Amino acid sequence: MKEDTLSDVDTKSxxxxxxxxxxxxxxxYINAHLPDLKVKLLSSKRGEILVEHSIKGEVLTRLKxxxxxxxxxxxxxxxxxxxxxxxxxxxxxxxxxxxILVKTELPRKDPSTDTVYRIYRPAITYEREIKEMFGVDFxxxxxxxxxxxxxxxxxxxxxxxxxxxxxxxxxxxxxxxxLPSKPxxxxxxxxx
Amino acid sequence: xxxSTTTWVMAALAPIIVFLAGHLFLGIARKITARIHRxxxxxxxxxxxxxxxxxxxxxxTTHSWVQDMGALFAVIGVIACSLFIPIGGDxxxxxxxxxxxxxxxxxxxxxxxxxxxxxxxNPNSAIGVxxxxxxxxxxxxxxAIVIVTIIVHFKTASLGEIVEAQKGFLDWAILSLPLSAxxxxxxxxxxxxxxxxxxxxxxxxxxxxxxxxxGGKYLGMLMIWHAMSVVVEAGLFVNLxxxxxxxxxxxxxxxxxxxxxxxxxxxxxxFIFSIFINSVFGRFKMxxxxxxxxxxxxxIALIGLSIAVLSNLGVF
Amino acid sequence: MDDEPRGGLLDQSGxxxxxxxxxGFLRKLAxxxxxxxxxxxxxxxxxxxxxxPPVMTSRYDMERYGMGPMATPRQADLLLITGYLSVKTLKxxxxxxxxxxxxxxxxxxxxxxxxxxMYWDSYATVKDVGLYVPVDLYLAGCMPRxxxxxxxxxxLQGMIMDGTADGWMRYKRDYKFYRENQDKVFKRGPDxxxxxxxLK
Numbered sequence: 001m002k003e004d005t006l007s008d009v010d011t012k013s014x015x016x017x018x019x020x021x022x023x024x025x026x027x028x029y030i031n032a033h034l035p036d037l038k039v040k041l042l043s044s045k046r047g048e049i050l051v052e053h054s055i056k057g058e059v060l061t062r063l064k065x066x067x068x069x070x071x072x073x074x075x076x077x078x079x080x081x082x083x084x085x086x087x088x089x090x091x092x093x094x095x096x097x098x099x100i101l102v103k104t105e106l107p108r109k110d111p112s113t114d115t116v117y118r119i120y121r122p123a124i125t126y127e128r129e130i131k132e133m134f135g136v137d138f139x140x141x142x143x144x145x146x147x148x149x150x151x152x153x154x155x156x157x158x159x160x161x162x163x164x165x166x167x168x169x170x171x172x173x174x175x176x177x178x179l180p181s182k183p184x185x186x187x188x189x190x191x192x
Numbered sequence: 193x194x195x196s197t198t199t200w201v202m203a204a205l206a207p208i209i210v211f212l213a214g215h216l217f218l219g220i221a222r223k224i225t226a227r228i229h230r231x232x233x234x235x236x237x238x239x240x241x242x243x244x245x246x247x248x249x250x251x252x253t254t255h256s257w258v259q260d261m262g263a264l265f266a267v268i269g270v271i272a273c274s275l276f277i278p279i280g281g282d283x284x285x286x287x288x289x290x291x292x293x294x295x296x297x298x299x300x301x302x303x304x305x306x307x308x309x310x311x312x313x314n315p316n317s318a319i320g321v322x323x324x325x326x327x328x329x330x331x332x333x334x335x336a337i338v339i340v341t342i343i344v345h346f347k348t349a350s351l352g353e354i355v356e357a358q359k360g361f362l363d364w365a366i367l368s369l370p371l372s373a374x375x376x377x378x379x380x381x382x383x384x385x386x387x388x389x390x391x392x393x394x395x396x397x398x399x400x401x402x403x404x405x406x407g408g409k410y411l412g413m414l415m416i417w418h419a420m421s422v423v424v425e426a427g428l429f430v431n432l433x434x435x436x437x438x439x440x441x442x443x444x445x446x447x448x449x450x451x452x453x454x455x456x457x458x459x460x461x462x463f464i465f466s467i468f469i470n471s472v473f474g475r476f477k478m479x480x481x482x483x484x485x486x487x488x489x490x491x492i493a494l495i496g497l498s499i500a501v502l503s504n505l506g507v508f
Numbered sequence: 509m510d511d512e513p514r515g516g517l518l519d520q521s522g523x524x525x526x527x528x529x530x531x532g533f534l535r536k537l538a539x540x541x542x543x544x545x546x547x548x549x550x551x552x553x554x555x556x557x558x559x560x561p562p563v564m565t566s567r568y569d570m571e572r573y574g575m576g577p578m579a580t581p582r583q584a585d586l587l588l589i590t591g592y593l594s595v596k597t598l599k600x601x602x603x604x605x606x607x608x609x610x611x612x613x614x615x616x617x618x619x620x621x622x623x624x625x626m627y628w629d630s631y632a633t634v635k636d637v638g639l640y641v642p643v644d645l646y647l648a649g650c651m652p653r654x655x656x657x658x659x660x661x662x663x664l665q666g667m668i669m670d671g672t673a674d675g676w677m678r679y680k681r682d683y684k685f686y687r688e689n690q691d692k693v694f695k696r697g698p699d700x701x702x703x704x705x706x707l708k
Binding site for chain 2: 534535537538539541542544545565566567568571572573574578579580582583585607608609610611
């Protein structure tokens with residue numbers, strides 16, 4: 001896919017200069033720019049920002065310009081008791097070796113948020129995985145096809161209300177040892 | 193020309209001797225390689241068991257009749273080669289100019305296999321075939337120069353007469369043409385397909401290259417081809433440089449039988465030498481193999497050729 | 509520990525096999541050669557495959573049994589299912605199994621092939637491999653050590669020489685059963701050979 005992105009950072013080229021903004025300074029800039037976000041310094045090398053999912057793109061772009069241009073991971077947590085799904089974007093800086101977590105929350109029913117692959121290119125695969133495992137949609141991502149689970153027709157399996165044991169029993173035969181039935185044996189002697 | 197009884201008998205026995213000796217030598221080689229690796233290794237008859245198992249397969253899938261032809265070419269080519277190699281001093285079907293014919297015949301088998309395997313459409317086989325032919329391009333150059341040197345030195349192009357001219361240890365060509373012998377031995381490593389020159393059949397790189405779509409009986413035929421070609425090629429080296437295994441003069445049947453065993457023993461020695469090299473080397477890249485063969489072996493083969501030509505002209 | 513490798517006079521469900529098909533002398537000889545020269549398909553399916561390199565290298569040397577790793581299914585006789593099979597892998601295993609040529613044997617390594625093992629409640633792995641490909645011998649363990657693997661190899665050799673390692677015949681005879689189970693978990697693509705294997 002040759003969409004224009006500002007996300008292709010070539011760290012091996014001679015022109016690359018890692019940004020040395022520390023976590024504290026970056027959080028400070030974010031606070032100054034968007035004062036109503038919850039910003040927290042967890043340690044000298046780690047900070048977190050809680051954002052609304054509609055403005056996470058702005059925050060991530062700003063962080064990228066500050067030198068946090070390594071996209072480490074995108075994780076997803078199913079908070080079934082609060083009826084929310086939380087997405088955490090982990091970005092890291094080569095220069096200051098600082099780690100910032102950008103957290104957004106989505107409603108559990110039909111979760112969907114804009115893609116960030118135009119800002120950080122590796123997110124394209126993380127979003128694909130989360131779409132498959134949790135069911136979160138990322139409109140704008142051109143690669144949301146089936147990833148690991150081939151021919152999968154069930155509900156997203158990493159959600160906490162998915163009963164994996166019942167699914168296994170239904171689709172693959174016995175799983176639990178206390179079930180009385182055995183799998184069907186092939187008949188001997190050529191009758192079928 | 194009328195064939196004598198000996199010729200008839202030897203022509204019938206030659207493929208059988210080469211077949212049995214080939215599998216036995218490969219079994220011995222596997223045992224020796226295993227001992228170098230400090231483990232036990234398979235029984236010496238393992239190659240016979242492998243071939244027997246392959247011919248005992250119930251189904252053999254094949255893609256087209258061209259693939260069957262490929263396996264058949266390989267076996268027929270090498271059987272034809274085995275008829276022209278003098279065994280134990282007996283010229284079998286050797287004739288004037290057969291050295292050159294032999295070099296061509298040795299190439300029929302891999303080309304036939306390339307034809308057969310190319311028809312399967314598997315990309316691994318195409319890569320394997322191209323690597324095999326490139327390797328042939330590499331090692332044939334010094335080998336051809338060595339053949340020309342031999343013809344110039346012995347003033348004959350018949351293998352039977354070349355063997356005849358090496359009666360006795362001091363007449364062995366390895367002593368009078370040492371540089372050519374070294375070049376021929378280096379070419380032999382590529383001809384036998386032993387490391388570092390086993391690029392065509394690289395199991396981890398091209399999923400065994402040309403043999404990738406052959407199974408069952410066809411693979412059995414290819415294994416027979418490999419075993420027989422080992423004896424034919426190492427035997428060719430013995431005939432050219434090590435006197436053809438003629439130790440017992442006299443021309444009696446007993447002497448002939450003794451000479452056959454000496455020839456087999458010398459062939460085994462040459463093969464074991466290449467196995468020693470095989471077990472300690474990795475595999476060269478294709479470019480490295482080409483550069484190697486067109487460098488050092490070609491150079492010393494050319495020096496050997498010029499020494500032979502100059503000594504012929506009486507310079508020394 | 510058996511003093512001679514004998515196997516399989518009891519089948520998978522514990523019933524004694526009494527109707528072994530008669531084999532002529534040549535077929536018995538071919539089975540003897542098959543047992544002494546099994547070529548494995550070097551397809552490491554699950555985490556049990558980590559016990560294969562010790563078996564192949566100098567200490568536990570499997571080459572003295574005549575076994576060797578082969579690069580393609582067309583050249584192999586023995587398929588080792590080493591560990592769990594996700595649905596994605598099962599598709600490829602069945603495809604490789606059908607490319608192998610008869611007679612072919614399957615050895616199920618590890619508890620995951622017997623009833624799911626550690627992944628007994630997983631949504632993505634199959635539980636009993638014997639429903640999808642015919643398995644000749646199961647080997648329990650998580651994962652089985654090289655000594656156990658070699659004991660299984662000897663047992664399988666005994667089964668082959670007795671004529672009871674008939675997984676390939678069962679696949680053809682009960683093809684409908686295996687095909688039904690396979691279709692329940694994955695779809696065959698349009699480029700698979702769809703002809704039904706027939707026992708000649």
